[in-house]
Amino acid sequence: MSFALNKEQLMIQKMARDFARKELAPLAAERDEQHLFPADSLRKMGELGLLGMLVSEKYGGEDMGTVSYALALTEIAAACASTAVIMSVHNSICCGSIERFGSEEQKQQFLVPMAAGQLIGAFALTEPEAGSDAQALSCSAVKEGDAYILNGTKRFITSGKNGGVVIVLARTQESGSDGISAFLVTPDLPGFSVDKVENKMGQCASDTVDLVFNNCQVPAARLLGKEGEGFAIAMSGLDAGRIGIAALSLGVAQAALDEAIKYAKQRKQFGQAIAQFQGLQWIIADMAMDVQAARLLVLNAADMKERGENCTMAASMAKCFASEMVNRVTSQAIQIHGGYGYVKEYAVERFYRDARVLTIYEGTNQIQRHVIARELLKTK
Numbered sequence: 001m002s003f004a005l006n007k008e009q010l011m012i013q014k015m016a017r018d019f020a021r022k023e024l025a026p027l028a029a030e031r032d033e034q035h036l037f038p039a040d041s042l043r044k045m046g047e048l049g050l051l052g053m054l055v056s057e058k059y060g061g062e063d064m065g066t067v068s069y070a071l072a073l074t075e076i077a078a079a080c081a082s083t084a085v086i087m088s089v090h091n092s093i094c095c096g097s098i099e100r101f102g103s104e105e106q107k108q109q110f111l112v113p114m115a116a117g118q119l120i121g122a123f124a125l126t127e128p129e130a131g132s133d134a135q136a137l138s139c140s141a142v143k144e145g146d147a148y149i150l151n152g153t154k155r156f157i158t159s160g161k162n163g164g165v166v167i168v169l170a171r172t173q174e175s176g177s178d179g180i181s182a183f184l185v186t187p188d189l190p191g192f193s194v195d196k197v198e199n200k201m202g203q204c205a206s207d208t209v210d211l212v213f214n215n216c217q218v219p220a221a222r223l224l225g226k227e228g229e230g231f232a233i234a235m236s237g238l239d240a241g242r243i244g245i246a247a248l249s250l251g252v253a254q255a256a257l258d259e260a261i262k263y264a265k266q267r268k269q270f271g272q273a274i275a276q277f278q279g280l281q282w283i284i285a286d287m288a289m290d291v292q293a294a295r296l297l298v299l300n301a302a303d304m305k306e307r308g309e310n311c312t313m314a315a316s317m318a319k320c321f322a323s324e325m326v327n328r329v330t331s332q333a334i335q336i337h338g339g340y341g342y343v344k345e346y347a348v349e350r351f352y353r354d355a356r357v358l359t360i361y362e363g364t365n366q367i368q369r370h371v372i373a374r375e376l377l378k379t380k
Contacts, residue, residue, distance in 0.1 A: 134231070
């Protein structure tokens with residue numbers, strides 16, 4: 001099996017790399033320290049087509065395919081993980097859900113400006129008492145006339161403060177996965193508010209918030225899909241979302257490896273560059289093997305999805321391995337930097353913080369192992 005990239009994929013990869021290095025990398029540390037949402041950069045990414053990579057051309061997207069998307073996301077993450085997670089949620093979960101399940105009117109109203117980067121999407125599934133057990137959500141939606149009245153709280157919502165449209169999962173029936181529905185909610189609706197803004201360990205330029213719905217009146221025309229399809233909508237985006245997080249992990253790890261190699265060549269101890277010491281060479285070799293193994297898992301899952309194959313197990317494998325790999329690699333990068341790796345002057349400190357959450361969101365790695373085992377043990 002060959003993963004040789006075609007000319008178009010190489011061109012997209014180079015475009016994303018050039019943009020990331022020129023526009024994102026110089027601002028990443030400042031944005032992280034000051035918790036600055038990258039609005040200007042996202043606007044430019046929209047103009048380049050990076051926020052509509054998986055959207056059909058009919059709705060203003062680029063329809064570039066999952067492999068190109070993973071390549072671009074990896075390059076964005078190598079420069080700024082905060083921007084990359086916004087891009088990932090927006091593309092793979094939000095745009096994908098609206099294109100698959102939205103009405104034509106909803107696609108024109110939301111998907112078209114989302115593909116252009118004029119509107120950033122957020123996805124609100126998690127609640128204070130419903131994390132990995134998504135079916136335990138309690139946010140309710142009661143239909144009254146031409147509107148649904150939403151009540152409840154959503155937690156850890158990426159882009160919840162700065163997003164222009166939020167896909168909210170809420171109960172239209174009291175129990176069961178078929179009692180969950182999805183709604184397109186905008187911040188201008190009465191009863192919608194942003195509550196707690198999390199002060200996070202990493203990815204600090206991406207806002208993560210609580211969203212509160214207090215008798216929030218959502219027009220019935222904003223129901224995404226049909227009543228009771230909400231859980232299916234949420235699950236339908238998991239494969240692409242997990243490939244996205246795997247690609248994000250790969251980008252951060254590659255950046256950490258690059259910084260470690262550069263530092264090892266420059267730093268001198270005992271009269272020579274520390275890169276000359278066998279102990280450090282072995283650490284760098286292990287890092288490189290980890291990164292390359294993750295790259296192959298990401299490309300395999302992305303290629304399977306692009307060809308329309310069942311990629312559930314491959315996506316979970318890529319996400320699980322890559323997110324654990326990046327935690328190993330960023331830790332080793334700090335070790336190679338010594339005391340300097342522990343201070344904010346060096347980027348590896350930020351990479352280490354940014355990496356930690358990657359084993360948690362888009363399904364914890366315990367959930368990924370459950371998915372992998374379930375797929376392996378299915379009756380043939």
